[in-house]
Amino acid sequence: MVVDGGDIDDLPKNDANHTALTPLWFLERAAQVHPTRPSLLHGSQRYTWQQTYHRCRRFASALSNRSIGLSHTVAVIAPNIPALYEAHFGIPMAGAVLNTINIRLNASTIAFLLGHSLAALVIVDQEYFSLAEEALKIWSQKSKSFKPPILVVVGDENCDPKALRHALSKGAIEYEKFLESGDPEYAWKPPEDEWQSIALGYTSGTTSSPKGVVLHHRGAYLMSLSGALVWGMNEGAVYLWTLPMFHCNGWCYTWTLAALCGTNICLRQVTAKAIYAAIAKYKVTHFCAAPVVLNTIVNASPKETILPLPHVVHVNTAGAAPPPSIISAMSERGFRVTHTYGLSETYGPSTICAWKPEWESLPADKKANLNARQGVRYIALEHLDVVDTETMKPVPADGSTVGEIVMRGNAVMKGYLKNPKANKEAFANGWFHSGDLAVKHPDGYIEIKDRSKDIIISGAENISSVEIEKALYSHPAIMEASVVARPDEKWGESPCAFVTLKPGVLDSSNEKQLAEDITKFCRSKMPSYWVPKSVVFGALPKTATGKIQKNLLREKAKKMGPVKLSKL
Amino acid sequence: MVVDGGDIDDLPKNDANHTALTPLWFLERAAQVHPTRPSLLHGSQRYTWQQTYHRCRRFASALSNRSIGLSHTVAVIAPNIPALYEAHFGIPMAGAVLNTINIRLNASTIAFLLGHSLAALVIVDQEYFSLAEEALKIWSQKSKSFKPPILVVVGDENCDPKALRHALSKGAIEYEKFLESGDPEYAWKPPEDEWQSIALGYTSGTTSSPKGVVLHHRGAYLMSLSGALVWGMNEGAVYLWTLPMFHCNGWCYTWTLAALCGTNICLRQVTAKAIYAAIAKYKVTHFCAAPVVLNTIVNASPKETILPLPHVVHVNTAGAAPPPSIISAMSERGFRVTHTYGLSETYGPSTICAWKPEWESLPADKKANLNARQGVRYIALEHLDVVDTETMKPVPADGSTVGEIVMRGNAVMKGYLKNPKANKEAFANGWFHSGDLAVKHPDGYIEIKDRSKDIIISGAENISSVEIEKALYSHPAIMEASVVARPDEKWGESPCAFVTLKPGVLDSSNEKQLAEDITKFCRSKMPSYWVPKSVVFGALPKTATGKIQKNLLREKAKKMGPVKLSKL
Structure with missing residues (x-):
C-alpha cells in the first residue's frame, strides 16, 4: 500500500522503488544487453553471457531441486575454472551461501571448514577429488554432526580422466549432469534483504582455527562497482583470472565482470608464459595478482615473454605490500600497476594507491615508492584511518607514527561465522580492526609497516x-x-x-x-x-x-x- | 552490541559494517585524495576539491546555524554556477532537501513551487533575483501558510552589479557572506537512513500542477556510480555543464563528478561557440545535452566551431529522442554520442543504448538508427519493461507492438510530494509508469514511439x-x-x-x-x-x-x- 504524507521524508518504500542490492542482477543484465558476447573462455570451453546466465539458472534450480537454499552453504574446491565462476551466481541465486575453498589447504583443514560451515553440497574439480574425499573422511570421523554432503565433480578434458572416473564411481554427480538437472529458465529471486549472506571465505588461520568471513549481497554489489570505478575498468573489459577466485571471491571482480559485460579468461595454471600468451591471444586488458606473481612475470625468461606488450595491460596488485623495485620493473615492461590493499574481511581490496598525474614526471624509483603505499579508501568503504589502538585517536599524518589500520563502512564483512569472541575483538569500539600497522603520510595516503604479528x-x-x-x-x-x-x-x-x-x-x-x-x-x-x-x-x-x-x-x-x- | 548466532544469516549490523549510502562521502573522499585538483571552474573562479569540500561544509554549517536541517527544503534558482553545484552537497550535508528550480519558469509557477515545498531558504543567482522577488510576492499574497524564507543572493562579476545591489538592499544575504558565516570544519553527518530525501525537483507540469519528485540518498549514490560505469567515465573526467544542474540534479552527474574526483566546467550561457571553446581550453572529456543542444552544435557556423576536435568528446544525450540524422552529424564531427533515456522520476537517465562493437562496421545511417533507440536498463535500475497496461504483460519483442515503459528498482523516486493521487497512479500494480510508449526490438532494446499524450x-x-x-x-x-x-x-x-x-x-x-x-x-x-x-x-x-x-x-x-x- 502506498501511504502519502505531507512530510518530504514521509514517502514509504514500495515494490516499484526499492529492491535489495545484489550482484545477481548484473548477470541478468549482461545476458540481456550482450547475449552473444563471450562471458568466459577456458581452453576450448567458450560461453556467451546468455549461456552463462542459463547455466547459472540451471545451477540454482539444481540446488533448489535438492532442497538447498536459504542459510545453506555450498562449498567449491576448484582452481579458476568456469564452474567456480558460475558458482558465484548459481549458488546465491538459490538463496544459498557460496564457500570457496583454497585448493592448497590440506585435507584436515578442509575437513574443519566443511564441518564448520556444514556444507550441504560440495563441488570439486576432478584434480582435487581425492583431497575432498579425504577431507570428508576426516570430517565424518571427527564429528557427530557429520551429514554427508552431496558431491558434484567437475571434469576437465585436459586432466587425467582416471580421476573423474574414480569420482563417478564414488557416487559423485558429474557437474554438467548436475546442471542438466536444473531448469535454464529457473525463476530465481533476489534476496528479500540485501543483508543476506552471499559468500563465506575462511582466513588462512596460521595461528588459530580458520575464521569464516561472511559477506552479504549489499557489500558484494557495492564492491563490484567500486572495484571497477577506482581501477578505471570499463564496459567490455577482458579480464584474466590469475588471482584465484577462491581468494575473497576474486576480490569481487567475479561479479564486476558481469556488471561490465566483460570477458573472463580462466587459467588453471598461473605461469609467466601462460599470462603473456593470454594477453596476446585474448587482448587481456586487466588482471589482478599478488606481488609474487608480478615477481614471476618480471623474472620470466625472454622465451616466456611477449614483449613489448601488444597493448596496455592494467594490473591490480594486493595481498602483500609490493616492493617498489617490482612495481618499477612491471612499469618498464608496459604494465600499468595499480596498488591496492585489503583483507578477506573487506571483500578484498579496500584501499587504492590512487595515481596522481603530477607523479608522472618523477624519477622511476620515486614513482614506485609513492605507488608502493597502500593509499586511500575505495569508494565503497566510507571510513579508513590509522589509529592509536589505546585511544582510538588518529595518528598524525607525519609518515612516521605507526598505528593500526581501522575501517568502517559498507565494505566491511558481516562478521565471522560462529565466532563471537573474534567478532567482539574485530569490531571493538565500532571499528573493524585490520591488525595491520601503518603510518599516514602528509598527503593522507597510508603505508603499511607490518602486520601486528610481523x-x-x-x-x-x-x-x-x-x-x-x-x-x-x-x-x-x-x-x-x-x-x-x-x-x-x-x-x-x-x-x-x-x-x-x-x-x-x-x-x-x-x-x-x-x-x-x-x-x-x-x-x-x-x-x-x-x-x-x-x-x-x-x-x-x-x-x-x-x-x-x-x-x-x-x-x-x-x-x-x-x-x-x-x-x- | 554485537550479537552472534550460529546461523550464517544471523550476524547483525553494527557501527563498523553498515552505514547509509549517500553521495556526500564522494566529496569527502575527493578532498582527501585529490585536494589540489580543480573541482570547479567558472570564468575566473577556480576551486580545488579541498576548497569545494570546505565551502560545502561552510554551506551546511550556515544552514544549521539558521536552524535549517532535517525535512526542510532549500530552493536554488540559478543557472550552472558554482553555488548550484555546492548546493548539491551543502544542503544535504545539513540534512535538508535541495530543490533546484528551473530558471525559465515564470514567477507564478515558482511561487507555487516555493509554497508547495515550503522553502525555508532560497538561494538565487543575481540575474534571477527580480524573478524570485516577484514569486515571493505572489506566494505571500496567495497563501496563508506563507513564511518568508531567508534569501541568499549569488553575485557574478560578469553580470550587471545593479541587480546584486538591489538584492542586498532588499535584505538578501550575499552568498559568500552566507558561506563565511559557516564553519569550514563543520562536522556534517551522513543521513541516519539512506531512504532520507536528498532532492526535490518539479516536473514541468504542462497540463496539471507541477509534481514534486522526491529522491533519496540511496538512489543518488547508486545512480551516480551507475551513470559513470555505463558511460565509461573514469577517474579525473573533465565535465562540461551544458545540461542544467536544475534538471534532475544534472542527471546525478553533479555527484558522479565528486566520485570520480573529476573537474566541473560551469557554463552560464550554452552556445555552440562556448561549448567548442570549453572543449579546447579545458580538455573537456564529457558533457550531457538534450538533442536540441546537439542540433545547435551540428548547425554551428564554421567560425563558432573548433574542428576537428582536439580529442574524443563523449556526449550523453537524453531528454527527447534524438533524431538519427543528428546522431550521424555529431559522429561525423568526432563526438561519441551515447543515447540515454529517463525521467525526473528515475533520477535522470535510466536506460542506455549500450553500444555494440558489431555495429561499428554498419553504414552510418543504420548505426545512427540503432543508436537512436532508448536501449536497455542502467545498472542501478533493476527492472525495465514495455507492457500492455491493461494486462501488465510484456509486449512481444517484435519491434512493432507498442506498450508503456514501466520501471522498478532502486533508481525510481520515493514519490511525488503531497500528491497521493499521482503516487497511486504512478506506482499502480507495483511498477512505476513512465507514460512513454515504446516497442521492444528482438535484441531487447526498447524504442520510444511517443509520450502517451503525444x-x-x-x-x-x-x-x-x-x-x-x-x-x-x-x-x-x-x-x-x-x-x-x-x-x-x-x-x-x-x-x-x-x-x-x-x-x-x-x-x-x-x-x-x-x-x-x-x-x-x-x-x-x-x-x-x-x-x-x-x-x-x-x-x-x-x-x-x-x-x-x-x-x-x-x-x-x-x-x-x-x-x-x-x-x-
Whole structure:
C-alpha cells in the first residue's frame, strides 16, 4: 500500500522503488544487453553471457531441486575454472551461501571448514577429488554432526580422466549432469534483504582455527562497482583470472565482470608464459595478482615473454605490500600497476594507491615508492584511518607514527561465522580492526609497516619487516625476500632474512660471500639495528594465493636458535 | 552490541559494517585524495576539491546555524554556477532537501513551487533575483501558510552589479557572506537512513500542477556510480555543464563528478561557440545535452566551431529522442554520442543504448538508427519493461507492438510530494509508469514511439509523432521539427508539423513551395496517412532544458482550427 504524507521524508518504500542490492542482477543484465558476447573462455570451453546466465539458472534450480537454499552453504574446491565462476551466481541465486575453498589447504583443514560451515553440497574439480574425499573422511570421523554432503565433480578434458572416473564411481554427480538437472529458465529471486549472506571465505588461520568471513549481497554489489570505478575498468573489459577466485571471491571482480559485460579468461595454471600468451591471444586488458606473481612475470625468461606488450595491460596488485623495485620493473615492461590493499574481511581490496598525474614526471624509483603505499579508501568503504589502538585517536599524518589500520563502512564483512569472541575483538569500539600497522603520510595516503604479528621488536625498538624487505628487493641478485624475527640473546629479537635468488646467481661456494654482500648492501640502506643478522637462502613457502607464509619462516628462524651474543 | 548466532544469516549490523549510502562521502573522499585538483571552474573562479569540500561544509554549517536541517527544503534558482553545484552537497550535508528550480519558469509557477515545498531558504543567482522577488510576492499574497524564507543572493562579476545591489538592499544575504558565516570544519553527518530525501525537483507540469519528485540518498549514490560505469567515465573526467544542474540534479552527474574526483566546467550561457571553446581550453572529456543542444552544435557556423576536435568528446544525450540524422552529424564531427533515456522520476537517465562493437562496421545511417533507440536498463535500475497496461504483460519483442515503459528498482523516486493521487497512479500494480510508449526490438532494446499524450490518433490509427519527426530531421533544409495532432474534420486528428529551417533557407516568397517539397519528401518516407497535412514555419517554443513544448504547439494547432474536408 502506498501511504502519502505531507512530510518530504514521509514517502514509504514500495515494490516499484526499492529492491535489495545484489550482484545477481548484473548477470541478468549482461545476458540481456550482450547475449552473444563471450562471458568466459577456458581452453576450448567458450560461453556467451546468455549461456552463462542459463547455466547459472540451471545451477540454482539444481540446488533448489535438492532442497538447498536459504542459510545453506555450498562449498567449491576448484582452481579458476568456469564452474567456480558460475558458482558465484548459481549458488546465491538459490538463496544459498557460496564457500570457496583454497585448493592448497590440506585435507584436515578442509575437513574443519566443511564441518564448520556444514556444507550441504560440495563441488570439486576432478584434480582435487581425492583431497575432498579425504577431507570428508576426516570430517565424518571427527564429528557427530557429520551429514554427508552431496558431491558434484567437475571434469576437465585436459586432466587425467582416471580421476573423474574414480569420482563417478564414488557416487559423485558429474557437474554438467548436475546442471542438466536444473531448469535454464529457473525463476530465481533476489534476496528479500540485501543483508543476506552471499559468500563465506575462511582466513588462512596460521595461528588459530580458520575464521569464516561472511559477506552479504549489499557489500558484494557495492564492491563490484567500486572495484571497477577506482581501477578505471570499463564496459567490455577482458579480464584474466590469475588471482584465484577462491581468494575473497576474486576480490569481487567475479561479479564486476558481469556488471561490465566483460570477458573472463580462466587459467588453471598461473605461469609467466601462460599470462603473456593470454594477453596476446585474448587482448587481456586487466588482471589482478599478488606481488609474487608480478615477481614471476618480471623474472620470466625472454622465451616466456611477449614483449613489448601488444597493448596496455592494467594490473591490480594486493595481498602483500609490493616492493617498489617490482612495481618499477612491471612499469618498464608496459604494465600499468595499480596498488591496492585489503583483507578477506573487506571483500578484498579496500584501499587504492590512487595515481596522481603530477607523479608522472618523477624519477622511476620515486614513482614506485609513492605507488608502493597502500593509499586511500575505495569508494565503497566510507571510513579508513590509522589509529592509536589505546585511544582510538588518529595518528598524525607525519609518515612516521605507526598505528593500526581501522575501517568502517559498507565494505566491511558481516562478521565471522560462529565466532563471537573474534567478532567482539574485530569490531571493538565500532571499528573493524585490520591488525595491520601503518603510518599516514602528509598527503593522507597510508603505508603499511607490518602486520601486528610481523613486527620485529629488537631491544624495545620496533622494526618493520616490510621496510627491510623493500631494500632487499632492490638488490640485483634477489628475486624474493621475507624478513621475520629470530630470537636474539642480546636484543630479544633481531631480523632474519629469507631470500630466494634470481636463477643462476648462486652456486654453493659463494653463499657466504653473497650473504656478506647482502648485509653490506643493507647497511647502506637502513639503520644498523635493522640489518638482518642472518641471511638464509632457499625457496620461500607460500600460500595458494602467493602470500609468503611468514608463520613457517618464523618457526624456521626459531628452530635456528637464538643469535648468540658472541656474534655481536 | 554485537550479537552472534550460529546461523550464517544471523550476524547483525553494527557501527563498523553498515552505514547509509549517500553521495556526500564522494566529496569527502575527493578532498582527501585529490585536494589540489580543480573541482570547479567558472570564468575566473577556480576551486580545488579541498576548497569545494570546505565551502560545502561552510554551506551546511550556515544552514544549521539558521536552524535549517532535517525535512526542510532549500530552493536554488540559478543557472550552472558554482553555488548550484555546492548546493548539491551543502544542503544535504545539513540534512535538508535541495530543490533546484528551473530558471525559465515564470514567477507564478515558482511561487507555487516555493509554497508547495515550503522553502525555508532560497538561494538565487543575481540575474534571477527580480524573478524570485516577484514569486515571493505572489506566494505571500496567495497563501496563508506563507513564511518568508531567508534569501541568499549569488553575485557574478560578469553580470550587471545593479541587480546584486538591489538584492542586498532588499535584505538578501550575499552568498559568500552566507558561506563565511559557516564553519569550514563543520562536522556534517551522513543521513541516519539512506531512504532520507536528498532532492526535490518539479516536473514541468504542462497540463496539471507541477509534481514534486522526491529522491533519496540511496538512489543518488547508486545512480551516480551507475551513470559513470555505463558511460565509461573514469577517474579525473573533465565535465562540461551544458545540461542544467536544475534538471534532475544534472542527471546525478553533479555527484558522479565528486566520485570520480573529476573537474566541473560551469557554463552560464550554452552556445555552440562556448561549448567548442570549453572543449579546447579545458580538455573537456564529457558533457550531457538534450538533442536540441546537439542540433545547435551540428548547425554551428564554421567560425563558432573548433574542428576537428582536439580529442574524443563523449556526449550523453537524453531528454527527447534524438533524431538519427543528428546522431550521424555529431559522429561525423568526432563526438561519441551515447543515447540515454529517463525521467525526473528515475533520477535522470535510466536506460542506455549500450553500444555494440558489431555495429561499428554498419553504414552510418543504420548505426545512427540503432543508436537512436532508448536501449536497455542502467545498472542501478533493476527492472525495465514495455507492457500492455491493461494486462501488465510484456509486449512481444517484435519491434512493432507498442506498450508503456514501466520501471522498478532502486533508481525510481520515493514519490511525488503531497500528491497521493499521482503516487497511486504512478506506482499502480507495483511498477512505476513512465507514460512513454515504446516497442521492444528482438535484441531487447526498447524504442520510444511517443509520450502517451503525444500520440496522434487519426481515423482510429495511432501515429507516432516521433517517427514523423525523425523523417523531417533528415530533410536537408530542416533544423528542428515537432509534430503534434491537429483537429481534423474527417479523421479526428491529423499530423501537423512545426518546422524551423536552417539559417538562410527561407525567404517569405518560397514558403509555400518549400511546404510542398517537405510534404513530398515525407510521402517518400512514410505511410500516406502519416504525412503532415499542415507544415508551419517558425521558431519552436522550448523549456529551459531544451525540450520542445508540444503542449504549446498543440494549443497553436488547435487554434488553427480543424483541417477541412475539402483539403483532402
